[in-house]
Amino acid sequence: MSQSSAAGMDAAGIGLASMNRSTTLGGNAAGISLASMWVGFIAFAVAALLGFYQVIERIDLIPALKSPALYFGSVSTHGVLMGFVLTTFLIMGYGYYTATTSLKQNLWSKPLAWFGFWLAVVGVLLAAGPLLTGNASVLYTFYPPLMAHPAFYIGATLLVVGSWVWCLQMVVMMGIWKKAHPGETVPLAMYGTTANAILWFITSLGVAAEVLFQLIPWSLGIIETVDVGLARTLFSWTLHAIVYFWLFPAYIALYTLVPKAAGGKVFSDQMGRVAFILLLVFSVPIGFHHLYMDPFQAAGWKFLHMTGTFMVAVPTLITGFTILASLEIAGRLRGGKGVFGWIGALPWKNPMVLAAILAILMLSFGGFGGMINASYSMNTMVHNTQWVTGHFHLIFAGTTVIMYFAIAYYLWPKMTGRQLHSTALALKQLWLWFIGMLILTLPWHQLGLAGQPRRISSTPYDESLVQAWLPAEAAMIAGGAILFISALMLVYNLFKTHGNAQAETHLEVEYAESLHSVARMPKLMNSFGFWVMLVVVYMVASYGYPIGQFFLMETHGALPWSI
Amino acid sequence: MQDPLRAICDDPLERKWVWISLAMAFFLGGLLGFYAFANNVHPPSNVQTIDSTRLHLSEEFAEDNLGVKTNADGSLTVTLVAARYGFYPQRVEVPTDTQVTFRIASADVLHGIHVPTTNMTTMVVPGYISEVTTNFPRTGEFSLLCNEYCGLGHDAMWSRLVVTEKSAGGETS
Numbered sequence: 001m002s003q004s005s006a007a008g009m010d011a012a013g014i015g016l017a018s019m020n021r022s023t024t025l026g027g028n029a030a031g032i033s034l035a036s037m038w039v040g041f042i043a044f045a046v047a048a049l050l051g052f053y054q055v056i057e058r059i060d061l062i063p064a065l066k067s068p069a070l071y072f073g074s075v076s077t078h079g080v081l082m083g084f085v086l087t088t089f090l091i092m093g094y095g096y097y098t099a100t101t102s103l104k105q106n107l108w109s110k111p112l113a114w115f116g117f118w119l120a121v122v123g124v125l126l127a128a129g130p131l132l133t134g135n136a137s138v139l140y141t142f143y144p145p146l147m148a149h150p151a152f153y154i155g156a157t158l159l160v161v162g163s164w165v166w167c168l169q170m171v172v173m174m175g176i177w178k179k180a181h182p183g184e185t186v187p188l189a190m191y192g193t194t195a196n197a198i199l200w201f202i203t204s205l206g207v208a209a210e211v212l213f214q215l216i217p218w219s220l221g222i223i224e225t226v227d228v229g230l231a232r233t234l235f236s237w238t239l240h241a242i243v244y245f246w247l248f249p250a251y252i253a254l255y256t257l258v259p260k261a262a263g264g265k266v267f268s269d270q271m272g273r274v275a276f277i278l279l280l281v282f283s284v285p286i287g288f289h290h291l292y293m294d295p296f297q298a299a300g301w302k303f304l305h306m307t308g309t310f311m312v313a314v315p316t317l318i319t320g321f322t323i324l325a326s327l328e329i330a331g332r333l334r335g336g337k338g339v340f341g342w343i344g345a346l347p348w349k350n351p352m353v354l355a356a357i358l359a360i361l362m363l364s365f366g367g368f369g370g371m372i373n374a375s376y377s378m379n380t381m382v383h384n385t386q387w388v389t390g391h392f393h394l395i396f397a398g399t400t401v402i403m404y405f406a407i408a409y410y411l412w413p414k415m416t417g418r419q420l421h422s423t424a425l426a427l428k429q430l431w432l433w434f435i436g437m438l439i440l441t442l443p444w445h446q447l448g449l450a451g452q453p454r455r456i457s458s459t460p461y462d463e464s465l466v467q468a469w470l471p472a473e474a475a476m477i478a479g480g481a482i483l484f485i486s487a488l489m490l491v492y493n494l495f496k497t498h499g500n501a502q503a504e505t506h507l508e509v510e511y512a513e514s515l516h517s518v519a520r521m522p523k524l525m526n527s528f529g530f531w532v533m534l535v536v537v538y539m540v541a542s543y544g545y546p547i548g549q550f551f552l553m554e555t556h557g558a559l560p561w562s563i
Numbered sequence: 564m565q566d567p568l569r570a571i572c573d574d575p576l577e578r579k580w581v582w583i584s585l586a587m588a589f590f591l592g593g594l595l596g597f598y599a600f601a602n603n604v605h606p607p608s609n610v611q612t613i614d615s616t617r618l619h620l621s622e623e624f625a626e627d628n629l630g631v632k633t634n635a636d637g638s639l640t641v642t643l644v645a646a647r648y649g650f651y652p653q654r655v656e657v658p659t660d661t662q663v664t665f666r667i668a669s670a671d672v673l674h675g676i677h678v679p680t681t682n683m684t685t686m687v688v689p690g691y692i693s694e695v696t697t698n699f700p701r702t703g704e705f706s707l708l709c710n711e712y713c714g715l716g717h718d719a720m721w722s723r724l725v726v727t728e729k730s731a732g733g734e735t736s
Contacts, residue, residue: 068717072712139712145671145672146712228673228689228691268577271572271581274571292606293607293684294686295607295609295610295685295686295688295692295693296690297608297610298608299605299608303599303605307592310592313587314581317580318584321580321584325576375595377595377598377605380684383677383684384675384677385679450680451680453710454710455712457718458718459718460718461708461721462704462706516573516574557690561671561672
């Protein structure tokens with residue numbers, strides 16, 4: 001596409017001008033990708049505001065703000081918006097755009113994609129009613145036998161079913177491409193996206209079973225009680241791998257966009273595939289590290305899941321190596337010398353590169369904490385304390401979400417045909433997010449070690465205990481404020497991009513080439529059939545009996561309770 | 564012997580790193596396994612059911628039977644009921660350096676129990692009996708608090724654990 005025709009595109013500012021672009025660029029996915037990501041970022045902005053309110057409420061700073069009803073309603077909404085809405089919509093949008101641009105083919109079915117999108121939007125709106133009116137303050141993990149309004153469970157289900165449409169689309173698109181390109185290697189970006197689609201489908205079956213067979217019938221009065229042990233076991237099926245569903249797009253961007261943005265190549269294409277496959281295989285059957293402290297599963301099963309949890313660290317360690325090696329190649333190509341000289345030579349003023357560096361730093365801190373959480377015995381000291389909140393904010397809100405920002409800054413100009421409103425603002429926003437996240441989460445780790453529970457709206461405990469928490473709590477307010485400002489800067493920058501008079505000229509998504517590449521990719525690293533079978537076998541081994549036991553022993557269901 | 568990773572990875576440096584990653588995962592998992600089995604340290608995991616709506620009719624969790632009991636071997640058993648919003652009885656006193664087994668049942672929803680700065684913690688799930696064994700090396704008054712969201716009064720759900728010096732005779736001072 002020539003510069004003049006791009007400049008001549010609709011400048012009305014709604015940004016859907018690129019929908020008609022040729023299939024070699026954004027394909028026909030720009031519209032749905034942009035719409036999906038906007039839903040995600042609007043949810044994100046609302047959730048960031050709620051987060052800021054929560055850090056203030058929690059420390060009892062302003063007595064007039066004190067309200068457990070408001071606080072727990074807010075925490076529930078913050079969790080659902082960040083964990084379910086931002087993630088799912090951003091992943092769908094990025095996935096559609098990655099599929100069309102890396103495969104250079106149109107969406108398999110555009111109407112179906114929009115159907116999935118609207119189904120998910122309706123689900124979110126349906127769940128928003130009870131959430132915002134305090135009728136679903138059961139937190140993001142549902143917590144039966146606390147019971148929410150049925151519309152909350154039904155809305156959440158529609159969101160998940162809408163995302164299954166995306167999963168199907170990704171798998172079919174990869175299949176169509178492989179048929180049209182026999183013997184060729186599926187581009188790494190698409191291989192990762194399809195791995196994530198399959199991972200999410202398998203992952204979401206646990207919570208789907210809990211909601212469809214237990215919570216919805218129970219909340220409608222069709223069944224009287226729920227077995228809380230079974231419900232928590234089913235949720236654990238989803239609870240760990242869902243974070244890999246969120247993290248996957250960050251890894252895909254690290255492998256396929258960052259090396260190019262830094263001016264180099266990805267160190268190894270195959271190791272990216274190995275990492276994606278390991279994540280697919282190991283992240284689902286290990287959910288019991290969320291149940292270490294629960295009474296209804298025997299220790300042996302918990303131990304089995306712990307071993308898998310340590311294995312899932314391997315793909316992340318591989319990713320760390322590959323990305324750092326890729327950045328080093330770029331730094332040296334740019335003239336960096338010596339052991340550390342290449343770091344300074346990197347293009348720090350490129351949002352994608354800056355975000356990647358900050359993401360890896362936060363991943364290192366968060367990964368260290370994660371090893372403690374994963375530990376069969378050490379977890380005891382931090383279970384359900386603020387430490388855990390610190391951990392997942394570092395990995396998810398830090399590493400993962402900062403890469404979502406980078407993806408948005410990179411794709412917005414390509415999707416809208418307009419240049420980014422301000423790169424300088426984007427760089428400031430990324431730095432603020434990093435600084436704010438450290439100020440928020442490092443004190444949280446400390447609070448956790450000092451015994452502060454998570455999920456509390458005030459601290460009415462022994463004075464000696466509470467006094468020790470105050471300095472860290474003051475820090476967390478500063479962190480929350482910085483993060484909220486950073487969130488507003490992101491949304492403002494993306495919004496202003498739509499109306500930018502300057503047309504974007506680099507419309508093609510540039511995927512990194514591999515430094516090391518094999519002539520013929522082994523079949524196992526170019527397909528998923530074998531790996532899906534392996535996951536099924538591993539799942540039966542690690543969840544078969546633990547779920548089956550609830551039907552073999554005499555259990556007593558729990559009656560519903562209001563909050 | 565040829566490196567089996569050669570099939571998937573061309574670069575010797577990267578293969579070395581993959582081996583290091585695998586070694587770290589196995590070492591850490593193995594270390595935890597060793598301590599778990601050598602010292603018999605396991606997370607609270609007795610799989611035992613109870614009807615939470617009828618705790619008062621069960622012998623163990625009837626009101627009169629709650630609290631601290633001394634077993635024949637000198638260890639203690641503390642029976643607690645967790646219910647919105649407290650742990651009952653609301654004050655528990657135990658000596659230092661004595662094996663204490665807590666047995667806890669919920670009368671209503673999901674709870675968690677934690678004594679901050681100690682390793683006494685477990686989830687309390689309606690329909691199941693939680694059991695956790697520990698001993699307390701330090702004397703003092705501790706908050707025994709609910710660490711799992713259980714409703715709007717969750718913050719207020721805490722009781723007190725008092726750890727006293729173990730007297731020479733092994734009895735509570």
